Amino acid sequence: MSILxxxxxxxxxxESIIQTALQLFASQGFHKTTIPDIAKKLKMxxxxxxxxxxxxxxLAKEIIKYTSESLGTKIREVNDTDASSEEKIHQIVTLYFTxxxxxPEMIEYFLRVYLSNREVxxxxxxxxxxVSGFITEIMIFFDDGVSSGELxxxxxxxxxxxxxxxxxxxxxxxxxxxxxxEIEFYIDDISRNIYNALKA
Amino acid sequence: xxxxxxxxxxxxxxNGNAHSFxxxxxxxxxxxxxxxxYHPILETNYSLEDIIKKRVECNVLILEGxxxxxxxxxxxxEVSSVIEYYAKRAKDIITVxxxxxxxxxxxxxxxxxxxxxxxxxxEKTTRYEAYASKLISLPGCPIHPxxxxxxxxxxxxxxxxxxxxxxxxxxxxxxxxxxxxxxNEYFEWKVDAKNFGLKEGCLFYEQGCQAxxxxxxxxxxxxxxxxxxxxxxxxxxxxxxxxxxxxxLFFTKTNMGIPAKMPLGVPRRAYLxxxxxxxxxxxxxxxQRLLEYDE
Numbered sequence: 001m002s003i004l005x006x007x008x009x010x011x012x013x014x015e016s017i018i019q020t021a022l023q024l025f026a027s028q029g030f031h032k033t034t035i036p037d038i039a040k041k042l043k044m045x046x047x048x049x050x051x052x053x054x055x056x057x058x059l060a061k062e063i064i065k066y067t068s069e070s071l072g073t074k075i076r077e078v079n080d081t082d083a084s085s086e087e088k089i090h091q092i093v094t095l096y097f098t099x100x101x102x103x104p105e106m107i108e109y110f111l112r113v114y115l116s117n118r119e120v121x122x123x124x125x126x127x128x129x130x131v132s133g134f135i136t137e138i139m140i141f142f143d144d145g146v147s148s149g150e151l152x153x154x155x156x157x158x159x160x161x162x163x164x165x166x167x168x169x170x171x172x173x174x175x176x177x178x179x180x181x182e183i184e185f186y187i188d189d190i191s192r193n194i195y196n197a198l199k200a
Numbered sequence: 201x202x203x204x205x206x207x208x209x210x211x212x213x214x215n216g217n218a219h220s221f222x223x224x225x226x227x228x229x230x231x232x233x234x235x236x237x238y239h240p241i242l243e244t245n246y247s248l249e250d251i252i253k254k255r256v257e258c259n260v261l262i263l264e265g266x267x268x269x270x271x272x273x274x275x276x277x278e279v280s281s282v283i284e285y286y287a288k289r290a291k292d293i294i295t296v297x298x299x300x301x302x303x304x305x306x307x308x309x310x311x312x313x314x315x316x317x318x319x320x321x322x323e324k325t326t327r328y329e330a331y332a333s334k335l336i337s338l339p340g341c342p343i344h345p346x347x348x349x350x351x352x353x354x355x356x357x358x359x360x361x362x363x364x365x366x367x368x369x370x371x372x373x374x375x376x377x378x379x380x381x382x383x384n385e386y387f388e389w390k391v392d393a394k395n396f397g398l399k400e401g402c403l404f405y406e407q408g409c410q411a412x413x414x415x416x417x418x419x420x421x422x423x424x425x426x427x428x429x430x431x432x433x434x435x436x437x438x439x440x441x442x443x444x445x446x447x448x449l450f451f452t453k454t455n456m457g458i459p460a461k462m463p464l465g466v467p468r469r470a471y472l473x474x475x476x477x478x479x480x481x482x483x484x485x486x487x488q489r490l491l492e493y494d495e
Contacts, residue, residue, distance in 0.1 A: 127480020136472045139458055143468070146455035156457035 014052050017042060018066050021059055026105035030060060030113045030120065057120050064114045064121065064130045067106045071099065072133035079137055085145035086199070090191040092141070093167065097183045100171040107171045138164065145198070152200045162197055166190065204356065206234035207258040207286055209251070211279050212272055212306045212314065213265025215240060216342035217297040224345035225425070233356035234260065252277050254285055260355055261290035262348075266299040266306035266314045267325075283317075287331055292355050293317075294336045296348060301339040301366075302442040319366065322442045337367040341439035346421050347372050366442070368415070373440065376464050377411035380419030381430045387412070390479050391486045397433050399490050404459070408451045409435035412463035416440040 020042050024033045035056055039049045053059040078091045100107045114121060114131075121130065128135050142159055145151030151159075170190065174183050208218065218240050224230060231242075237256050238244050246256050252275055263283060272279045287293055295317050298304035302316040315321075318328045318335055328335075338347055351369060354361050362370045378387070386392070386402035393401030403409035411419075414436055418428045430436055437449050453460040462471050485493050 128476035129480050132473050132476040135476050136469055139456075139472045139476075140468060142456040143458040143460075147460060151456075153454075154456060159456055 010052075015066075017049060017052055017059070018063055022063050022067070022109050023105045025060065025063065025113050026108040030117050035059075060113065060117075060120050061125050061130055063109060064125060065133065067109055068131040068135075069133035070106065071096075072137045074099075075134070075137035075141065079140050079144065085141075085148070085150040086191075086195045088141060088145075089163075089195050089198075090187070092163075093187050093191045093194065094184075096167050097171070097187055100174060101183055104171075104175070107168075108175055111168060111172055111175070135160075149200055151198050159198055163194055166194060203233060203235045204259040204291075205237050205257050206231070206260045206262070206352075207237045207251070207256070207290070208239045208262040208264065209283055209286065210240050211263070211265035211267050211283065211300070211317075213297075213299060214305075215264075217264045217300075217340075217348075220342035221296075221345045221348055223424070224349055226349070227345075230349045230352055233353065240264075248275065252282055254282070258286045258290050260292045260294070260352070261286050262294045262296055263287075263300045263317050264296050266303055267317055268310070268314050284327070287317075287327075290334065292334050292336065293331055294338060294348070294351055296338045296340075296343050298339040298341045298439060298441075298444050301337045302444070304339075304341060305445055308445065319442065322366065332367075335367045336361060336363065336369065338372075339368065339440045339442070339444075340416065341437075341444060344418070344421055344423065347417070372417050372421075373415040375415065375417050375420055377414045377416045377418045377428075377430065377436045377440075378463065381411060381428070382419075383430060386486060388478065389481070389483055389486050390475055391483075393433065399433070400486075400488075403430060403433070403435040405452055407435045408437075408449055410438035410441075410446070410461075411436035413461055414438040414441055415464070 017038065021033070021038045024038055024041065028037075033056075035049060036046050038059075039046045042049070053062065074095050075092055078088050078095070081088070083091065096107070114125075124130075138160060139156070142151065142156065146153045167190075170179075170183065170186060173179050179186075210218070221227070222241065236242065236244050237258060238246050238248070238251050250256055261283075267280055267283075269280060270278060274282075295301040298316075299306050300317050302319050302321050303311075303314055304316070307314045307316075307321075315325050318325055318331055319337070336351055338351065340347065347369075350372065351361065364370055364373065378384070381387075382399075383393075383402050386400065387404055390405070391401055392405035393403050393407060396407075404412060409430060411430055416439075418436070419430065422428055422431075435450060438444050438446060458472065462468055485495075
């Protein structure tokens with residue numbers, strides 16, 4: 001097997017570990033999930049898994065980078081279009097809620113592992129370091145909206161909190177099973193609320 | 201061998217570059233390489249009348265001030281026609297200052313009519329093609345005296361000057377004003393200056409410093425051989441740029457906290473990614489006064 005093929009195979013394996021661990025961490029919680037649990041689900045040896053990730057903490061940090069990049073890439077596709085900020089808000093809300101429905105572990109991981117176990121992430125994932133893939137795209141969305149005159153200039157965090165806090169809150173309520181409707185039911189109203197709050 | 205004949209002519213000008221050059225510590229040894237035919241301030245063997253009557257020869261022509269096609273007279277004579285007469289005959293033409301190079305401050309009076317000699321902001325004027333082969337641009341408001349002496353000595357020694365698309369010598373304008381600023385660490389760690397007059401903090405975020413996207417050697421070739429604007433705590437106003445003078449100096453335009461203009465050549469995503477990371481750390485040294493930090 002060529003070196004390139006081995007590298008490709010390793011990269012695929014690495015990603016499958018991340019995805020499996022992500023599901024387990026998000027459903028069972030970070031502390032209740034062990035490396036042997038993850039290895040067992042992947043049908044690989046514990047020793048081999050450690051070849052990919054030296055510790056559970058390192059794996060946890062790689063997962064938050066992976067989810068952040070994954071969401072960031074989707075938002076970047078929206079940013080790269082000529083759509084208005086109003087349309088972009090609708091698209092971002094849609095993709096966020098779609099992800100919450102189809103891959104709930106991606107958002108659950110952020111809410112229930114990353115935000116709830118700060119002691120794991122404090123060393124190496126301080127502040128925005130591990131979520132910059134996602135935050136950068138939100139910054140670009142705001143920057144474009146303000147420079148085109150469609151959104152009101154304000155402090156970044158007052159706008160960011162309104163947008164992402166709102167979406168995160170809704171997905172949290174979905175996870176708690178308290179929403180009377182399916183999450184996509186809320187897309188139009190929530191998009192309009194966010195736009196009304198941010199528009200110039 | 202006779203010395204090259206140096207002629208310094210002005211169009212619509214404030215004399216700023218002529219004065220700045222007088223501040224060169226080795227002014228007369230630089231000028232000794234030339235025969236100074238005329239200078240607006242220094243005494244020479246020829247009068248302005250000799251110049252206007254086209255009685256003199258010229259090898260190196262220095263131009264200062266903004267240009268208007270017609271209607272700017274000195275001693276009853278159209279200035280641009282006198283200048284073009286010598287421009288045709290000179291071997292080298294140096295536009296000194298942002299006015300002569302791009303239009304500058306005086307362009308603001310009549311933006312549609314007033315321009316630089318060969319450029320109108322970054323657009324080529326009708327003169328450009330005729331003089332491009334011998335044109336050197338030295339924008340700045342004013343220029344540093346050593347920028348001009350560098351160019352003059354290169355010419356006097358028959359050396360070729362590498363220039364960019366706007367004819368600026370790359371040795372002088374390949375740098376940004378940001379390079380060499382003593383506040384660079386504060387820029388890297390995104391710590392802004394809390395007030396005027398402090399040694400600590402970067403001027404980019406709050407005080408409108410344009411150094412990261414302004415070309416010039418102000419922090420490499422120091423002013424008065426001592427310091428620079430940004431070092432002493434005044435933001436760079438971008439005076440070497442074709443777009444000078446910009447409005448809202450002392451103010452950094454931001455969109456939800458994101459600078460509207462990025463450092464030269466830096467993609468927005470790259471800048472924002474790095475900013476997000478560096479802002480995640482609080483470095484004790486950068487939160488204290490320079491002279492107080494003592495680990």
